[in-house]
Amino acid sequence: MEENQPKTNRKGFIEIIGTIEELLPGASFKVKLETGHEILAHLSGKMRMYKIRLLPGDKVKVEMTPYDLSKGRITYRI
Structure with missing residues (x-):
């Protein structure tokens, strides 16, 4: 599986x-x-709890449901 594949x-x-x-x-x-x-994404609960800040240009890992590919949840800052 390639690196950039979901x-x-x-x-x-x-x-x-x-x-x-x-x-x-x-x-x-x-x-x-x-x-x-x-897509439009929001922070996961753990990232809110630990007050992880994100700025434009940050690379992130996003979780998306297969039912709505226009929204997602940010789970990790890389």
Whole structure:
């Protein structure tokens, strides 16, 4: 499997790498994926709990459900 291909984890979510493009109100972010698509993503609960800050240009790991590929959850800052 190639490095930039999306992977699925055990719960069926698609994990893919992206870059923060824009900060939006309410802890939301516009993320540009490695595939070229732009999605709307929010922080996961653990990242909020530990107050992980994100800035435009940061690389992140995003989880997406296969049912709605326009939204996602940021789970890790790379």
